[in-house]
Amino acid sequence: MRVRLPRIIRHVVLLAFFIGIASPTYAISGSNSALEKKLKRTIQRYKKRLPKSAKIQVAIRDLNSGNVLAAYGGDKPLNLASVTKIITAAAVLDYRKPDFRFSTRVLAVPCRNPDRECRRAQGDTTTDAHLHSITLVPGGDPTLKGSDLGTLAKDIYKKGVRSADTIQLVTTPFGPTQFPPGFKKKNTHASYRAPAGSMNIDRNSVRIQVYPDKKIGRKPAVYLKPKARFPITNRAKTVAGRGEALTVRVVWGPGNAPTIEVGGTIGVRRTAGITAVRLNEHPEKWAAETFRLKVSGEKIRVGRKVNIQDAPPAGAIEIASHQSAPLSVIVKRMLQYSDNQIAEAMLLWMAKDSSRGFEGGAEHIREWLELLGCSAQKLYTYNGSGLYNGGFGSALEMTHLLVQLQKNTELGKELQDSLAGPGIPGTLRGRMAKLPRGVRVRAKTGTLNEVSALCGYILRDSGGQSFCVLLNDINRQTVGVSRRLQDAVVQMIAVANPKSTVQNTAEPTEKNLESVLKEAETK
DSSP states (O other): OOOOOOOHHHHHHHHHHHOOOOOOOOOOOTOOHHHHHHHHHHHHHHHHTSSSEEEEEEEETTTTTTEEEESSSSSSSOOGGGHHHHHHHHHHHHHHOOOOOEEEEEEEEEEETTTTTTOSSTTTOSOOEEEEEEEOOOOOOOOOOHHOOOOHHHHHHTTTTEEEEEEEETTTOSSSSOOOGGGGGSOOOOOGGGGBBHHHHGGGEEEEEEEOOOTTTTTTEEEEOOOOOOEEEOOOOSSSOOOEEEEEEEEOOOOOOEEEEEEEEEEOOOOOEEEEEOOOOOOOHHHHHHHHHHHHHHHHHEEEEEEEEEEEOOOOOOEEEOOOOHHHHHHHHHHHHOOHHHHHHHHTTTSSSSHHHHHHHHHHHHHHHHHHTTTTEEEEESSSTTTTTOOOHHHHHHHHEEEEEEEHHHHHHHHHHBBBBBSSSSSTTSOOTOTTTEEEEEEEEEEEETTTEEEEEEESSSOOOEEEEEEOOOOOGGHHHHHHHHHHHHHHHHHHHHOOOOOOOOOOOHHHHHHHHHHHOOO
């Protein structure tokens, strides 16, 4: 006997049906049972060598249909580590476009002293042009180098400028440089933890190289890399042996001028020297002083004081500029070499309101992910690089995102070309050397002390797969095993070349909606 369900129950069933249709991430449609068996066997071979607490997730999708071919480990969000950079890269390429360039400008304010001969510097080729101020205006370029500031100084000289009362630097558009979300969890001077902001110079870190003297008791040689004309206070000594007990500090004095202080000892037999990396926590000051030195090095007379301002001066005109490489080139470096500092600079440029900084950028990325049909509960980021728990997601949701990006032909191709791969420069250069002919792998690695991840594409002449292998709660000793598991999964997919057995789920029709309701009523 057929029993008609109450209206509210029919509505609940109907709602559940639509949710199932609209959430392909969680429906294992078109799954390949043979592939799933191979996947489980592959995981079991390595799982016994991992900590018992290790969490493993794997997802494989068909690029053409978007259907899940095989999955393992559920869909609870795990730490993505540097795989987060895929999200940051795709979002900024979509928002700012691949040909976007960062611009670092130099502005000039003409002389305000009526007793001195003043000319506008633009187009002026006289030898005595004097300016009231020269202002460096950063554009958030994460690849800016001290040598680029030297080129700007040369350009200023070519404009006919020979003196200026002051050198200035403004902190627009993002305000003073700061540490991204999560970066203060650890206090280390490693360059991968560098801050980001409006002004970034030489990756916001400085390398101090120390080489022992040939004679015991003498001071070692100290160099800055990249080269900079900053004062060095060297109290270190060369001692017998190969040991090293050096102390290195960057001390900021009056007028924003840094001093490098080196103390301790280094062994005379330590002929290769040592390199100490110190974070540049005040890149605006460092850049301003570097720029002042570069300008004075071009025989342009400037004062010793360097001012840091919130905004460009009124009445200023542009006299020189430096353009970065296209965004596509910068993103490629970020992905292939997993560059945290570039990733965080990209996050700043995602902010619709520049005053909101990192928070505004992360919020915009979350909105962008939702527009692509990704679940805010299954894929989300706090910073741009994934460092220090900056990004979380499930393997299923990550492969869903990769499929969605592939459907956008321009963005998908740009992203794939930017990712690392076996045999090409980057983090995957020495991995997966025995792939079948005609198969290309483009992927992003992710590594923290307790995390190892690999997500990306397996590409063929027609079609391919998106994949994601996430391991959490491992340890340093099992990072190698985790990577071998990831490589084995990729190799298995590449050899099997699985394809979806069903097409994309069609839009619901009156007929199949009715069949769902009838099935519910007869149960």
